[in-house]
Amino acid sequence: MLELSGLSVTYGKVRAVEDIALTAARGEAVALIGANGAGKSSILKAILGLATSSGSVRVDGTELTGRPSHARVMRGVALSPEGRHVFPQMSVLENLEMGFIGGDFPALCEDMLELFPRLRERSSQLAGSMSGGEQQMLAIARALMSRPKVLMLDEPTLGLAPIIVDQIRALIGLLKTKGMTVLLAEQNAEMALAATDRAYVLETGHITATGPSAKLAADPAIRRAYLGL
Amino acid sequence: MLELLLQQAVNGLTQGMAYALVALGLTMIFGVLHIINFSHGELYMLGGLMAVVATTMLGLPYGLALVLAVVAVVAIAALVDLVAVRPVLPTKDGPSTVLLSTFAVSLLLHQSVLSTWGPNPSRVEGLAGSLSLGPIVITNHRLLVLVSGVVILLAIEYVLRRTLVGRRIRAVAQSEFAAQVVGIDVARIRTLTFLGAAAIAAIAGALIAPVSLFTPSMGQHAIITAFVVVVIGGMGNATGAVVCGLLLGLLEALASAFMPQDMGTAVIYALLLIFLLIRPQGLFAGRAR
Structure with a gap:
């Protein structure tokens, strides 16, 4: 289980994320949706220790705050970063x-x-x-x-063909059945809400809405702001 | 005439091998840590000094002197890493500041040896005897330098391609961010690379000292030449460092055969200027890391 509390992320004097609380249970897929610059990637980087942050990050009750990224990977956190970043x-x-x-x-x-x-x-x-x-x-x-116990996917569908998007969505479903916690950060809100159980809506570093993905997908305000409907 | 050219070529390749090894370390550090270690030449000089101390003062056999040189220089490099690299690198403009901090270390090491040892060249007993190949005479020690150099280069290639730690070094060189993402201990890889490069410099210094005599200033000439090699070969490119190191040694020796003494070195600097103007990315830019 992943638990974040009071998580803030800063870049120099700029506060990108402020006082976030988030949970994701074992076998649950959770989406972070929001516009570009809302703070989704910053949260994922902070969980892996790749961004300057304060607050608490716990995986299965183990506090990860203060540990270097390689120690966090050993504790069961993994990230597929935005832009892939494979070793070319x-x-x-x-x-x-x-x-x-x-x-x-x-x-x-x-x-x-x-x-x-x-x-x-x-x-x-x-x-x-x-x-x-x-x-x-x-x-x-x-x-x-x-x-990993917790797999974080940062914009995995960005710029990809619909067939690949469908494959990634199916993969998330498969990983859930294996008991993995999946945290998905996506600008493609339609895909993110369809692929996950719950979602958090981020605006300028703050959580502005949270709830079951299906319920958020039906919310007129969310549909207008993120689904273009 | 041909005899002179061939003899100079052998001499040049020997010196070129030392340049290649120093430049390889320098370029590995640049590729993985993204810094220029200005003290690298002095680590090469200390390798030579250790060879002198071990053979002439302690009376140890030359083989043992090589081992002592590596151990001592790696210990000093660990101290340099601890004092002048690690605390400086994470600061604002870290890589530029490391250039200055390692330059300070370079001056400190050079002046310390100069003031205690004196400026005069010291002789180191290497392998005795020589080999005649027609008109060319190759001393056994020059042969040792060439063979050892090739073995070291092959060993480095093997480590980088065939071992997990080597592949992790390559991973950090290709993308430090991705390396952190997959859980590689980047700080440990940086330290290993820094110390590995120091070990190579130490061997190079200890190997070349019986050929060209030991002087406290040998590190200064080596670091400048290694910079030229790295710029021409392509920053961070191992193949470029080796090929250009050998070629530069060769060119320097051949130029010295036809020009006044030290003009060979001037030719090298002229080459640096030409490359900076027409191909600043180096000859091997973009090749595999």
Whole structure:
């Protein structure tokens, strides 16, 4: 279970996120929706220790605040970052190895290649030479290599074809059934609300609405502001 | 004439191997830490000094002197990392400030050795004997430098491509952010790279000291030449550093055969200027890390 309380994120003198409280249970998918610059990515980075923050971040009751990012990954947090950030001059398999932190590497690798058959075809190809959709699959697979309790997906559908978006949505459903907590930050509110159980709406670093995703998707104000309806 | 050229080529390749090893360390540090370690040349000089101390003062065999040089220089480099790199790097304009802090360390090391050891060249006993290949004579020690250099370069290539720690070093060089995201201990990788580069510099210094004599100023010449090599080869590019290091050594030696003494060095600086004007990204820019 992921619990955030009193989380604030700052960049120099600018406060990007202020006093956020958020929970996501085991086997639950939670969306963070909001416009560009609302603070979604900042929250994910703060959870992984990649942004200057205050407040509390707990995973299964363990306080992560103050720990470096590599220690947080060891504690079960993984991120597929916005823009993919694969290692461009490494092969698919080498990228997967970089996400591996322990256990049976060949078996885990096989799991990922089964989950993403396209990566098996590209296993020895340099990641930098793959398409955006393939790189996104690789970024998610690389994050899953650490067998996380909490998987954070930052704008995973940005600029991708509808078929890939559908695959990512199906993947979130699959990961939930395996007991994983999924935290999804998306500008594509329609997809995010369809793929998750609950959602938080962010505006300029503050949570302005929260509730079941289906209920938020039916809310006229949310529909006008984020779904363009 | 041909004999002279061939002999100079052998001599140049020997010196070029030392340049390549120093430049390789410098470029590895730049690629992974994104800093210019100005004290790197003095670590090379200290490698030479340790070889002198071990062989002439302690009477140790040359092989043991090489080991002592590496251990001592890595210990000093750890101190440099602790004092002049780690606390400075996270500050505002960290990489620029590290250039200055390591420059200060460079002056400190150079002046300390100069004031205690004196400016005169010191001889180091390397491998005795020589090998004749037709008109060319190669001393056994020059052969040792060349063979050791190749072995070191192959070992580095093996570590970077075939071991987990090597692949993690490459990962940090390709994207520090992505490396943090996947849980690589970036601080540990930085330290390993810094110390690994220092070890290579120490071996290079200890290897070349019997060829060109030890002087406290050998580090200053080495760092400037290594900068030229790194700029021409492409910042952060290992292949570029090795190829250009060897070529520069060769060019310097061949130029010295036809021009007044020290003009070979002038040719190198002229090359630097030309490359900065026409190809500032270096010859091997964009190649695999």
